[in-house]
Amino acid sequence: MTVMETTGTRTDLCATPPQQNRRPDGEDRYTISEVVAFTGLTAHTLRWYERIGLMPHIDRSHTGQRRYTNRDLDWLDLVGKLRLTGMPVADMVRYAELVREGDHTYVERFELLQTTREDVLARIDELRGTLAVLDRKISFYADAGRALASERSR
Numbered sequence: 550m551t552v553m554e555t556t557g558t559r560t561d562l563c564a565t566p567p568q569q570n571r572r573p574d575g576e577d578r579y580t581i582s583e584v585v586a587f588t589g590l591t592a593h594t595l596r597w598y599e600r601i602g603l604m605p606h607i608d609r610s611h612t613g614q615r616r617y618t619n620r621d622l623d624w625l626d627l628v629g630k631l632r633l634t635g636m637p638v639a640d641m642v643r644y645a646e647l648v649r650e651g652d653h654t655y656v657e658r659f660e661l662l663q664t665t666r667e668d669v670l671a672r673i674d675e676l677r678g679t680l681a682v683l684d685r686k687i688s689f690y691a692d693a694g695r696a697l698a699s700e701r702s703r
Contacts, residue, residue, distance in 0.1 A: 571619050571622065572619070574618075574619055577618045577619040578608075578610075578616040578617070578618065579616065579617040579618070579621075579622070580614060580615070580616070580617075581595055581596075581614070581615050581617070583617075584617045584621070584622065584625070587622055588622070588625050588626075588629070590625065590629075595615075595625075598625075598628070599615075601638070601642055602642050602645060602646065603628060603638070603641055603642050603645050604621065604624065604625070604628075604645075605645070605649070607621065628641060631665070634665050634666075634668070634669050635665075635668060635669070635672065636665050636668075640661060640665070643661065644658060644661055644662075647661070
């Protein structure tokens with residue numbers, strides 16, 4: 550069972566719709582090199598995610614090779630989004646544990662994601678302030694450049 554499999558009556562869905570060029574469910578067995586190509590992650594990162602519990606129980610072929618599914622790819626997409634939020638790895642692992650524990654953890658998952666959302670909004674506000682400073686500087690230099698060009702053309 551992967552992290553994203555149904556627990557109880559509901560499924561914890563990922564952030565984005567399924568990607569194109571994927572195999573149909575049931576025929577969706579990807580090697581680690583295929584997942585590297587899909588995600589841009591390294592094989593080392595994928596194995597590390599598995600080791601720390603962020604990607605637990607990846608199926609194996611009869612020869613022991615990892616075999617990822619579309620659900621695993623969806624989960625990796627969500628993990629990538631969580632990384633972009635700045636969520637600490639420990640919180641991502643905790644979130645994965647909560648998903649595996651089942652529906653009774655919805656409140657804790659909600660709180661974890663809500664806290665992350667508040668952090669993202671604070672960073673957005675900070676970036677907007679930084680962008681405003683850059684815009685003022687750009688405007689200053691554009692005006693100064695025009696004035697300098699105007700002086701030179703006289």
